[in-house]
């Protein structure tokens with residue numbers, strides 16, 4: 292049955308003590324002039340009345356302000372040619388048609404957007420509402436992402452990754468104040484990727500709890516259509532992939548527009564830039580309908596032979612499976628699998644993170660003295676500790692911190708006289724006063740000479756954060772023949788998924804809380820300038836208030852909710868890793884990095900901007 296005006300309308304009850312932000316947002320139940328006054332105060336004085344404004348809305352207002360949205364007029368992005376040949380548009384079409392028939396000429400508009408908030412489809416049976424939506428440009432081609440419009444049902448649902456209602460004066464832009472919107476994210480049924488938003492919009496005075504309930508049901512119906520459409524195709528692809536994996540020890544990929552599958556051999560044997568190059572070549576080969584064998588030169592210098600098998604179903608192409616044989620190894624790429632056992636106590640499988648761990652482990656085996664550098668909280672000490680524990684679980688692991696420079700040298704001297712084959716870490720040597728750094732240099736040089744004579748197996752390492760100039764510690768750095776960089780968290784952001792349970796286990800007592808998918812999405816989109824250390828501190832803050840159960844977006848501190856980036860697909864993460872590595876190899880020279888990857892100059896600049904890659908200047 293279609294909902295009627297009376298079903299959608301809101302019961303008038305007295306306002307609650309505090310606004311609720313329960314699992315899904317509900318329309319405001321307080322008089323609209325109170326909310327209007329709260330909004331006015333926020334816009335003029337910059338304070339939020341937390342007893343009058345729901346938390347989700349307040350967080351979104353802050354984001355809107357960060358994006359410099361003008362509240363009195365909005366400037367929307369317009370895409371004159373949005374992609375309408377997508378599974379989302381096809382899957383949604385019958386569902387939207389049925390709903391419009393049910394709604395008849397009720398004043399409710401059905402809107403479908405893509406993952407960037409660009410309106411793909413809008414259906415309305417009511418002329419007056421339709422004309423108003425045209426005036427506020429809630430129309431095909433215009434983006435209702437929060438960064439253009441501020442708080443609204445579409446953009447705010449996209450930012451939070453969950454069903455969200457925005458009603459009347461809760462909108463940031465004043466020309467939306469007459470509307471009530473309920474936006475629900477629509478996800479790909481297999482990959483879980485965000486595809487877009489289903490939004491229902493009506494006059495604010497008509498909006499009630501049923502609007503959000505109806506939007507959720509409709510989004511559910513679209514996802515079910517997508518399951519039928521894509522389920523068969525992806526199931527066929529998965530079966531073919533498993534068959535290829537079972538056949539032997541070769542590298543296997545399977546891919547289509549939505550999913551990339553890659554077996555362990557691919558991860559272990561291929562450098563990130565080679566993975567990207569192979570996936571690119573495979574994607575092209577998949578356009579054909581026949582099996583193909585291709586020989587490819589990879590960026591690392593390796594050569595590969597690819598056996599591509601397209602997969603078809605009765606309803607069309609489903610993607611393809613590729614087996615790869617490396618015919619020649621490239622620089623630093625082994626031809627045989629090297630099983631990579633997990634390091635104790637730490638998480639992370641992103642390409643750059645793994646590379647840093649492998650590098651430290653290789654230096655450990657040689658007992659090469661190294662410095663480990665990287666941004667604050669990137670995990671420098673954690674990697675050193677884990678590598679040492681893995682090889683010598685009972686061995687001595689001693690850390691000397693620079694926090695008290697007067698005691699620092701005495702402690703290092705004492706430690707160096709210990710007879711041990713354990714590890715010594717000099718932490719944050721960039722903060723040592725110049726005199727201490729000089730004395731330490733002399734002490735270590737002398738010890739190295741003695742150690743070479745006696746064959747001592749002690750492993751001496753130091754950590755430091757990025758240096759503007761090496762300056763006074765240059766001689767100290769030269770005492771360490773090797774250096775390894777630990778990447779910032781934003782360069783292996785997908786590892787947040789693995790890090791969160793490990794960090795929660797560190798900071799919470801039993802039973803350890805878990806993290807909902809929506810909260811995880813937010814954590815994966817935050818900037819984390821303080822890296823893993825900051826993520827750990829944020830989770831410690833959360834568990835002080837929630838000792839068990841499931842962590843939801845509302846539990847997260849504000850720093851996690853000022854989000855600015857979308858979650859990358861597996862293929863995009865690989866590409867981002869390859870670009871970062873190539874830039875590092877080229878000392879930051881973008882043209883050189885583009886050449887090594889076979890990209891044009893314009894493309895690498897665009898990708899650096901899109902992925903938010905921000906490397907220290909060299």
Ligand SMILES: Nc1ncnc2c1ncn2[C@@H]1O[C@H](COP(=O)(O)OP(=O)(O)OP(=O)(O)O)[C@@H](O)[C@H]1O
Pocket residue numbers: 636637638639665666667668669670671672673674718719754756790793794823824827
């Ligand atoms: N991969 C990881 N898995 C689990 N916990 C980690 C990981 N990396 C870092 N941590 C935790 O994050 C916190 C910060 O890490 P760590 O102290 O190693 O950073 P750092 O780079 O040495 O910091 P600083 O720059 O301040 O010296 C620590 O509590 C550490 O245990």
